[in-house]
Amino acid sequence: xxxxxxxxxxxxxxxxxxxxxxxxxxxxxxxxxxxxxxxxxxxxxxxxxxxxxxxxxxxxxxxxxxxxxxxxxxxxxxxxxxxxxxxxxxxxxxxxxxxxxxxxxxxxxxxxxxxxxxxxxxxxxxxxxxxxxxxxxxxxxxxxxxxxxxxxxxxxxxxxxxxxxxxxxxxxxxxxxxxxxxxxxxxxxxxxxxxxxxxxxxxxxxxxxxxxxxxxxxxxxxxxxxxxxxxxxxxxxxxxxxxxxxxxxxxxxxxxxxxxxxxxxxxxxxxxxxxxxxxxxxxxxxxxxxxxxxxxxxxxxxxxxxxxxxxxxxxxxxxxxxxxxxxxxxxxxxxxxxxxxxxxxxxxxxxxxxxxxxxxxxxxxxxxxxxxxxxxxxxxxxxxxxxxxxxxxxxxxxxxxxxxxxxxxxxxxxxxxxxxxxxxxxxxxxxxxxxxxxxxxxxxxxxxxxxxxxxxxxxxxxxxxxxxxxxxxxxxxxxxxxxxxxxxxxxxxxxxxxxxxxxxxxxxxxxxxxxxxxxxxxxxxxxxxxxxxxxxxxxxxxxxxxxxxxxxxxxxxxxxxxxxxxxxxxxxxxxxxxxxxxxxxxxxxxxxx
Amino acid sequence: xxxxxxxxxxxxxxxxxxxxxxxxxxxxxxxxxxxxxxxxxxxxxxxxxxxxxxxxxxxxxxxxxxxxxxxxxxxxxxxxxxxxxxxxxxxxxxxxxxxxxxxxxxxxxxxxxxxxxxxxxxxxxxxxxxxxxxxxxxxxxxxxxxxxxxxxxxxxxxxxxxxxxxxxxxxxxxxxxxxxxxxxxxxxxxxxxxxxxxxxxxx
Ligand code: SF4
Numbered sequence: 116x117x118x119x120x121x122x123x124x125x126x127x128x129x130x131x132x133x134x135x136x137x138x139x140x141x142x143x144x145x146x147x148x149x150x151x152x153x154x155x156x157x158x159x160x161x162x163x164x165x166x167x168x169x170x171x172x173x174x175x176x177x178x179x180x181x182x183x184x185x186x187x188x189x190x191x192x193x194x195x196x197x198x199x200x201x202x203x204x205x206x207x208x209x210x211x212x213x214x215x216x217x218x219x220x221x222x223x224x225x226x227x228x229x230x231x232x233x234x235x236x237x238x239x240x241x242x243x244x245x246x247x248x249x250x251x252x253x254x255x256x257x258x259x260x261x262x263x264x265x266x267x268x269x270x271x272x273x274x275x276x277x278x279x280x281x282x283x284x285x286x287x288x289x290x291x292x293x294x295x296x297x298x299x300x301x302x303x304x305x306x307x308x309x310x311x312x313x314x315x316x317x318x319x320x321x322x323x324x325x326x327x328x329x330x331x332x333x334x335x336x337x338x339x340x341x342x343x344x345x346x347x348x349x350x351x352x353x354x355x356x357x358x359x360x361x362x363x364x365x366x367x368x369x370x371x372x373x374x375x376x377x378x379x380x381x382x383x384x385x386x387x388x389x390x391x392x393x394x395x396x397x398x399x400x401x402x403x404x405x406x407x408x409x410x411x412x413x414x415x416x417x418x419x420x421x422x423x424x425x426x427x428x429x430x431x432x433x434x435x436x437x438x439x440x441x442x443x444x445x446x447x448x449x450x451x452x453x454x455x456x457x458x459x460x461x462x463x464x465x466x467x468x469x470x471x472x473x474x475x476x477x478x479x480x481x482x483x484x485x486x487x488x489x490x491x492x493x494x495x496x497x498x499x500x501x502x503x504x505x506x507x508x509x510x511x512x513x514x515x516x517x518x519x520x521x522x523x524x525x526x527x528x529x530x531x532x533x534x535x536x537x538x539x540x541x542x543x544x545x546x547x548x549x550x551x552x553x554x555x556x557x558x559x560x561x562x563x564x565x566x567x568x569x570x571x572x573x574x575x576x577x578x579x580x581x582x583x584x585x586x587x588x589x590x591x592x593x594x595x596x597x598x599x600x601x602x603x604x605x606x607x608x609x610x611x612x613x614x615x616x617x618x619x620x621x622x623x624x625x626x627x628x629x630x631x632x633x634x635x636x637x638x639x640x641x642x643x644x645x646x647x648x649x650x651x652x653x654x655x656x657x658x659x660x661x662x663x664x665x666x667x668x669x670x671x672x673x674x675x676x677x678x679x680x681x682x683x684x685x686x687x688x689x690x691x692x693x694x695x696x697x698x699x700x701x702x703x704x705x706x707x708x
Numbered sequence: 709x710x711x712x713x714x715x716x717x718x719x720x721x722x723x724x725x726x727x728x729x730x731x732x733x734x735x736x737x738x739x740x741x742x743x744x745x746x747x748x749x750x751x752x753x754x755x756x757x758x759x760x761x762x763x764x765x766x767x768x769x770x771x772x773x774x775x776x777x778x779x780x781x782x783x784x785x786x787x788x789x790x791x792x793x794x795x796x797x798x799x800x801x802x803x804x805x806x807x808x809x810x811x812x813x814x815x816x817x818x819x820x821x822x823x824x825x826x827x828x829x830x831x832x833x834x835x836x837x838x839x840x841x842x843x844x845x846x847x848x849x850x851x852x853x854x855x856x857x858x859x860x861x862x863x864x865x866x867x868x869x870x871x872x873x874x875x876x877x878x879x880x881x882x883x884x885x886x887x888x889x890x891x892x893x894x895x896x897x898x899x900x901x902x903x904x905x906x907x908x909x910x911x
Contacts, residue, residue, distance in 0.1 A: 331904070332910075336824075567869055567870075568870040570870060575711070577742035577743065579742075580742055581869065608854075628793040681742065681745075685742075
């Protein structure tokens with residue numbers, strides 16, 4: 116059937132064997148691909164109580180029916196696993212070229228299970244699988260390894276872990292195409308625990324499209340929309356995601372010094388404008404993307420991709436550091452070592468606060484740019500202070516007796532947006548299935564940027580309906596798998612229509628959002644099965660009790676309780692946040708119970 | 709208790725609809741979704757001059773407080789919320805669009821802005837074009853695929869994340885219909901300027 120290759124590849128590292136079998140097409144129709152399909156498969160494969168770093172955990176790589184078709188941003192793929200950082204269901208997705216190449220090998224899904232007794236790397240050439248000894252590659256950093264395994268953007272692409280994943284840092288990323296990351300929640304550690312160093316893909320199958328005329332028309336219309344939206348035609352290509360630095364600072368929603376403030380006096384010095392003026396070499400983009408938000412930047416010491424807004428914020432405002440070259444270098448170092456920049460930056464900030472308050476004995480202090488690189492190296496190797504930081508901020512802060520100083524939700528460090536200045540964002544973090552996350556629906560569009568329309572960011576009543584819609588939409592886009600930035604220019608209805616054109620199955624906008632709702636509820640069920648409850652739908656006490664004393668968000672804390680109540684009802688869950696039978700039946704999820 | 713931030717949106721969009729000639733004095737209505745509730749204009753209130761007490765809050769699925777006072781179109785609004793991702797609905801009577809709806813099964817704009825943003829607007833028909841379950845289902849069904857649709861001889865239903873967004877689609881539709889009307893009056897052959905123009909009718 117067009118849209119899916121209909122093939123699953125299952126690799127068992129314990130025996131270094133593999134098998135292939137047909138994809139369950141009823142499942143594919145309900146979950147589409149990417150995050151959705153990954154969640155559904157994880158439900159079956161990793162039952163409750165499994166240690167995420169044991170051979171019983173799996174890594175599920177999925178693409179989607181649009182991947183590799185050439186539709187704008189159809190370059191992404193995702194990985195699903197049980198998170199070693201949070202213990203929740205985890206999916207992370209990434210752009211670049213690897214996803215498109217993986218699709219061309221002819222598989223929709225690759226499941227990696229077990230554990231190899233010695234380091235190994237896998238080569239997938241068209242459909243053929245080869246296991247290679249990776250003993251001599253173990254310990255290598257990402258950039259050198261990518262080059263050694265022969266990355267070629269159009270023919271051969273490399274996905275791998277760096278030393279951080281090998282050393283089981285719970286904030287380790289899986290890297291692909293050198294500097295693209297499946298970053299959050301520690302999937303790099305899962306790959307490390309399996310002794311799997313890299314997966315190299317090379318393929319030649321082109322995805323089929325059922326209604327080519329309609330596909331062409333939608334491609335053309337989407338291009339017009341992207342060219343017309345100021346966000347996708349100007350802000351992102353000109354300044355990259357870092358364009359948000361000044362914007363968030365101006366509205367008083369830029370988390371600063373471990374969320375002790377909501378504005379950073381050094382924001383201008385680390386802004387997208389500053390990056391463009393003084394450090395930008397050129398723009399770059401993922402495969403089939405006309406937006407091109409990627410920056411290639413250079414300092415005296417490094418040249419490479421990034422930094423993204425979140426990374427710049429994590430090492431910048433969150434650590435109280437206004438030194439852009441040091442931030443660019445910290446970002447590059449994380450990429451080379453295979454680390455999640457958000458969690459690393461926020462964990463360092465947490466350690467800085469613990470140290471300044473004498474809860475922890477270390478030299479770390481806010482504003483010390485010189486401390487970034489050595490601390491990051493220590494995290495990747497688990498040496499010295501890094502041994503504690505490698506487990507993320509919640510375990511760190513708990514160890515030193517102050518868990519409340521971890522700026523995380525369900526154990527995942529929150530990104531840059533301080534929710535005291537964006538009420539919807541607060542509800543979003545608290546209810547996100549993989550923990551404090553801005554990619555599970557982001558309220559920055561409606562609450563700050565006016566996309567599609569501006570809503571009052573301090574409004575509490577009715578906010579849940581926006582959050583629910585955005586969470587469902589994000590889950591649908593992640594299941595397709597497309598880049599969320601297209602959604603700043605192109606409405607959801609395009610996604611439904613393009614999916615229909617590619618697969619020949621009729622999907623309406625409402626159907627797409629329903630797929631997202633199904634995925635969201637399935638993830639919720641997974642977490643409930645793992646023992647999470649409504650008590651985990653919360654935020655650090657600082658955000659609930661300590662109002663900023665100045666700036667545009669002065670006097671506001673997150674009004675979580677009323678929003679959460681409304682949210683549970685709006686989702687069709689009971690007052691304890693458990694999906695009702697009726698809701699599950701409506702979403703074809705009843706069969707799972 | 710309805711938040712004043714929400715009342716203000718109703719008041720402003722209601723007034724704009726009236727001054728834009730999209731409704732007569734007491735017609736049309738607006739609603740927004742708040743989780744599992746919705747807020748809708750009270751029956752008989754003037755959309756151009758809404759007061760806080762003109763808004764009624766009720767459940768999306770089942771009736772609760774004040775429901776007898778709600779607009780006669782409540783059923784349609786409920787059905788739309790239950791079957792689409794809409795968070796706001798604007799229903800009004802754009803006159804040129806209504807005129808076109810009397811002779812067409814779909815309205816395919818010819819101007820650039822509407823062609824770009826709306827592609828086409830389906831027209832659905834119902835014998836009792838007001839307040840019946842049949843009409844509510846037809847309208848909601850069409851809105852699964854389109855952000856704005858016409859109910860023949862009655863008016864438009866537009867959805868969005870905000871009232872402002874739904875109002876935007878409404879005003880674009882009416883403007884597109886006025887342009888088509890003028891083009892008809894000028895009565896000269898139409899020179900197609902859009903690439904793949906036939907695809908708009910298939911959207
Ligand atoms: S917008 Fe940026 S992240 Fe998204 S596909 Fe394009 S280049 Fe990649």
